[in-house]
Amino acid sequence: MRQHRSVIFPSLVTIFLCSLLLASSLTALGAAMRLLDAEKNLYTVEAFLPDDVSMDSVKVIRERLEHRKYVDSVSFISADSALRDFRSHFSAEMLELVEGNPLPPYFRMTVKEENQNPGDLAGLVNALSSEDYFEEVQAPVEWVEKIAAWKFKMIFWPICISVLLLITLSLIICNSVRLSLLSRKLLVENMKYAGGSYFFIEFPFVLQGAIQGFLGSGFAVVLLFATIRSLTQSLPIISVYAQGVGFAFVAVVLLVTFLSGYFSFSTVRKFLKVKRSEQD
Known part of the structure; x- marks a missing residue:
């Protein structure tokens, strides 16, 4: 990873930004769900x-x-x-x-x-x-009207953004692994010709992808958690809508780490299969 930092660092930064947006989107979705639950009390x-x-x-x-x-x-x-x-x-x-x-x-x-x-x-x-x-x-008629007008948007857009970010993350990870493969193509081919197993060749790439996903998403959720904690201390009223964000952040880290490892594995496996078919 140190030798190929010129390829890995931009990918790591992009994963960090996408994970930050993904965690923010899920936080907004959770806050919207709690707001809709509290809407019943307005009637x-x-x-x-x-x-x-x-x-x-x-x-x-x-x-x-x-x-x-x-x-x-x-x-x-x-x-x-x-x-x-x-x-x-x-x-x-x-x-x-x-x-x-x-x-x-x-x-x-x-x-x-x-x-x-x-x-x-x-x-x-x-x-x-x-x-x-x-x-x-x-009765809070005006508040009820405003929430009813925004109800669909509060649920629809965070879900759409989260799905788009997951697709973007998958593409970024795939491209990062491909670039890493191209930079080490000769090494991978020599390992393959020397009789290296699929697991022996794939494991370093999967580990690299998982580390990238973990670090990128980990830094993102730590930054967002510190921001939300600062906001809740300044505005205690929003603490009700920020409950449970820890579970969402853990889910983001696990999901991004899994996606990074999985797409690293699938990309390297496709590359090895192509080389095998060329040899045949």
């Missing part, structure tokens, strides 16, 4: 009630909501429960300038799975907003 509607609503009215309204179209489940959150939930998620200093409990009671509704689409969610919000007993009705 939630909150309908706020007046502060002076009676418990009898709450029971009547709840029964109506449970029989409403698109509604899967209904839960009532009292003003005290809403305040406790607010304090568990936000600083208590935000309520220091407010006397008493400024949070109203409300109903939280989830949408049925078969109706989890932007149109049905917006229809439910509009229907509830027309009711007189609700002061305000809110």
